Amino acid sequence: MCPMGERRTVTRVRMLKSGNILLGSRKVPCTVRNLSEIGACLMVQTTYGIPAAFQFRGPSGELQACKVVWRNDTKLGVHFC
Numbered sequence: 001m002c003p004m005g006e007r008r009t010v011t012r013v014r015m016l017k018s019g020n021i022l023l024g025s026r027k028v029p030c031t032v033r034n035l036s037e038i039g040a041c042l043m044v045q046t047t048y049g050i051p052a053a054f055q056f057r058g059p060s061g062e063l064q065a066c067k068v069v070w071r072n073d074t075k076l077g078v079h080f081c
Contacts, residue, residue, distance in 0.1 A: 012036040017059040021050060030076075032058055039069070039079045047071045053081075 012034035019042065021028040028050065033041040035058065044050065056066045056078065066078040 012039070012041070015059070019056060019058045022055040022057060022063075023051070030056075033075070035059075037080075039077065040066075042076045042078060043074055044076065045074065047073060047076055050076065056080075 013036065014034050015032055017032045019030050019032045021030055021042065021044070028044060031043040033043050035041075040056070040058070042056070050068070050071075052068050054066055056064045058064065065081040067081055068076050069079050070077040
């Protein structure tokens with residue numbers, strides 16, 4: 001049984017690695033706080049101006065299409081499309 005408030009269906013691996021949010025020709029550096037095959041938590045300086053969907057290049061170098069599931073001032077929870 002999952003703890004109250006936990007809605008993830010797949011366990012994420014905690015980490016502290018760098019990545020990039022790609023917005024056309026612009027790169028927004030981010031820190032990957034946790035990662036699974038279906039999503040991640042990304043820490044950025046500010047979430048202002050980051051759209052609801054974008055391309056993400058993570059620690060492995062693989063490019064992923066993402067959809068934002070939740071956000072606060074400095075973190076994004078994303079689901080890989």
